[in-house]
Amino acid sequence: MDPRLSETEQAFRDIVRAEVSSIGMTADDIDQGVTTAANAIACLATAEFLGIYTPEAHGGCGGGPVELALVSEEIGATSATVGVVAVGHMVSSFLLDALGSPDQKQNWFPVAVDGTTLFALVLDCGDSLLESPGCGVSGKKEAGGLYLDGKARAVTGLTLSGCLIVPVKVGDALLLAIVEADRDGVTIGVEESQLGLNGAGQASVEFSGVQVPSGSILSGGNVVEALRMADDLFRIGHAGLCVGIGRAALETSIAYLSRADGALCREQSVQWMLADMATETEASRLLTWYAASRTGPDEMREAAAMARLLAADGAVRASRSAVQIFGISGNKRGSGIERLYRDAKAMELHHGAVEVQQLAVAGELLPDLVKDPP
Amino acid sequence: MLGSKSGEMNWNLTDDQKMVRDMVREFVVAEVAPNAADWDRDKYFPGEVFEELGKLGLFGMVVDEEYGGAGLDRIGYCLVLEELARGDASTCVAISVTNSLFCAPLQRYGTSEQKERFLRPCVNGEWLGAFCLSEPGAGSDAAALSTIARREGDDFLLNGSKAWVTNGAVCGAMLVFAVTDPESSRNRVTAFVIPADHPGVSIAREEDKLGIRSSRTNQVALDDCRIPSEWVLGEEGKGLAIALNSLDGGRAGIAAQAVGIGHAALVFTLDYVREREAFGGPIGRFGGLQGKLATMAAHIRAARLLYLRAAWLRDNGEPDTMAASCAKLFASEMANWVSYQAVQMHGGYGYVTDYPVERLYRDARVTTIYEGTSEIQRLVIARQVTAGLG
Incomplete structure (x- = not known):
């Protein structure tokens, strides 16, 4: 056993940490709509982080779940809003790799890696991938390709993305279509204002007879299996974001205490909050790393859901304590602290709410009693 | 390229760790778990089972092979404690104290003569060890000890009273911490190793406890005990440093014990919610219970990873405080939370001794108290994260 990051992983994490620190400067502006997340996403692209899950042969980093967990924690510690968009993009890259044809990979990976085209997965951000596959989008095969009709609400990253990956039901089959956001028949709604994760480009989308050429259908593998893995990667990525929020809550609190009267950090009520924040964040981090390092799909499924479950709860608790430590100044919009709290709460709902994660774990514990575990 | 698909992080146990x-x-499963309820009810210390545990080498797991011990690493040791606690937390604590609070400090600080005399019997499964730090008036505040060890020539004369001594009445020897220099703030306390049957050592009281009832917890009196x-x-x-270092080393073990208790509570509850029927079917089909069980499992898994990491750090000589x-x-x-939920899901059956979760609930309670309360752990952690502030 060696539960440490390897030297390569540590070096990788350090690079990510240094590169994403500038995103933190704009996190509150993104949250408040002063600026969009586009610039932050461009920073990630420049630093090559958008290609974490893209094979090296296609210009990416060829990373795996551990790298996804590491980069997610770092982005989550600066801006969870940017994080959920980036994780959606990275998981899209995974799907492109798993299901795309050589030509599709040749076409799409370069723009996915350099960030000129951001990918969004079209599913209600409250759902997991397999919970409601298709999200109400159906397709008909006719001459000229596939025609899509239907809509999805609350899709993350939608207003920022140039390309959508759409789960489509065609009869009983499920397939994935790549649809350019500006294609005829695609109507993207206005970005929604939310409690947390503001600025993540969340909006609704409607498809009205959208034509998708056959070259844009991802059908080079087992779609359900790939979506299952993508779900686990979402869980690991989002667990990493939550660990990042928890870490930011702790580190920001310690920095605040270092500037405040020394008596404050000698207060036991404050010390105990710090201790719980540190402990729960570490527990979530280890569980996330553990999940990311599983090699068997079933093992990863259970561990990823556990990590997601624990990390979201830990992030809410840690950020709530951080607001408390800051006192009334932590309640002020733009302080950065209350944003952590709102973002953490939103993470309990995002892409598979806490209850969905619980069902996924329960499905492993009680497979005979849990119906159709997600 | 910045990264590569690593797969380097390794949570796998070694063959030796799996074997033990x-x-x-x-x-x-064969000898402990089936009897745990009876031992708990009767407050019976199962000496005959401890004889077998001793033969398996569990009294000296952490002792170097040079002294006949198993030389087990800390990860393997913690895994053993988790397994013991799954069956019976009382049995677990007796083994835990012997290894982490008796053998480990002797191994680290003892002279070769002390090791031969006091470690060998542990290794041979002949006796258990005990750790006498707390006193009726000094628990978490270990520096406030009042037991005195007065030097008289080449001897020391000990007088005082030690409290909450696990294995007190069933051990062969004990570590005793006593004040040798009342005027000093830094070098006030000294550690001694004393045979349990030495003149001047006596068992003053047997505690009647909420949980871990089949383990022995005693008050030990030292009356003109000349050593x-x-x-x-x-x-x-330097006794206080020895005590604190030993407690540091024991904490991962108590965490493992707690994981064993939590794991057992979850397993019994999974069985129960499959069998117990209400409103036309097993209660395990209800989403509320499923959600609770999932959260229990996640917390147990996370706790296990935390103790494995702490044990790994100690095995590798890294700071592990x-x-x-x-x-x-x-x-x-x-x-505590998991066993509480287990009782709750069992309903009335969880409240009576017919089902094991009632015992697990009581056994879990002490884990936030002994070898450093939760409050002390929080202070330790807070000091680490705010080092240099204030």
Whole structure:
């Protein structure tokens, strides 16, 4: 056993940490709509982080779940809003790799890696991938390709993305279509204002007879299996974001205490909050790393859901304590602290709410009693 | 390129670690778990089972092979404690104290003569060890000890009273911490190793406890207990550091014990919610219970990873104070919460002794108290994260 990051992983994490620190400067502006997340996403692209899950042969980093967990924690510690968009993009890259044809990979990976085209997965951000596959989008095969009709609400990253990956039901089959956001028949709604994760480009989308050429259908593998893995990667990525929020809550609190009267950090009520924040964040981090390092799909499924479950709860608790430590100044919009709290709460709902994660774990514990575990 | 698909992070156990875990699991399933309820009811210390545990080498797991011990690493040791606690937390604590609070400090600080005399019997399964730090008036505040060891020539004369001594009445020898220099703030306390049947040592009281009832917890009286200076462990005046280091090392073990309790509570509850029917079917089909069970499982898994990490750090000579405290805090609070939920899901049956979760609930309670309360763990962690502030 060696539960440490390897030297390569540590070096990788350090690079990510240094590169994403500038995103933190704009996190509150993104949250408040002063600026969009586009610039932050461009920073990630420049630093090559958008290609974490893209094979090296296609210009990416060829990373795996551990790298996804590491980069997610770092982005989550600066801006969870940017994080959920980036994780959606990275998981899209995974799907492109798993299901795309050589030509599709040749076409799409370069723009996915350099960030000129951001990918969004079209599913209600409250759902997991397999919970409601298709999200109400159906397709008909006719001459000229596939025609899509239907809509999805609350899709993350939608207003920022140039390309959508759409789960489509065609009869009983499920397939994935790549649809350019500006294609005829695609109507993207206005970005929604939310409690947390503001600025993540969340909006609704409607498809009205959208034509998708056959070259844009991802059908080079087992779609359900790939979506299952993508779900686990979402869980690991989002667990990493939550660990990042928890870490930011702790580190920001310690920095605040270092500037405040020394008596404050000698207060036991404050010390105990710090201790719980540190402990729960570490527990979530280890569980996330553990999940990311599983090699068997079933093992990863259970561990990823556990990590997601624990990390979201830990992030809410840690950020709530951080607001408390800051006192009334932590309640002020733009302080950065209350944003952590709102973002953490939103993470309990995002892409598979806490209850969905619980069902996924329960499905492993009680497979005979849990119906159709997600 | 910045990264590569690593797969380098390794949570896998070694063959040796798996072997010792499986051996103990087999023994616990056959000899310990089936009897735990009876031992708890009767407050019976199962000496005959401890004889077998001693033969398996579990009294000297952490002792170097040079002294006949198993030389087990800390990870393997913690795995054994988890297995024991799954069957019976009382049995677990007796083994835990012997290894982490008696053998480990003797191994680290003892002279070769002390090791031959006091470690060998542990290794041979002849006796258990005890750790006498707390007193009726000094628990978490270990520096406030009042037991006095007065030097008289080549001897020390000990007088005082030690409280909450696990294995007090069933041990062969004990570590005793006493004040040798009342005027000093830094070198006030010295550690001694003393045979349990030495003149002047007596068992003053048997505690009647909420949980871990089949383990022995005693008050130990030291009345004009004269011992030779050869029984000083480590340097004179450095006893508090020995005590705190030993407790640091023991925390991952108590975390493992708590994980064992939590794991057992979850397993019994999974069985129960499959069998118990209400409103036309097993209660395990209800989403509310499923959600609770999932959260229990996640907390147990996280607690296990925390203790494994702390144990790994100690095995590799890395600082483990914070990791061990995090593990102890998280795991012991987890065990209390998980066993509470287990009782709740059993309903009335969880409240009576017919089902094991009632015992687990009581057994879990002490894990947030002994070897450093949760409050002390929080102080330790907070000091680590705010080092240099204030």
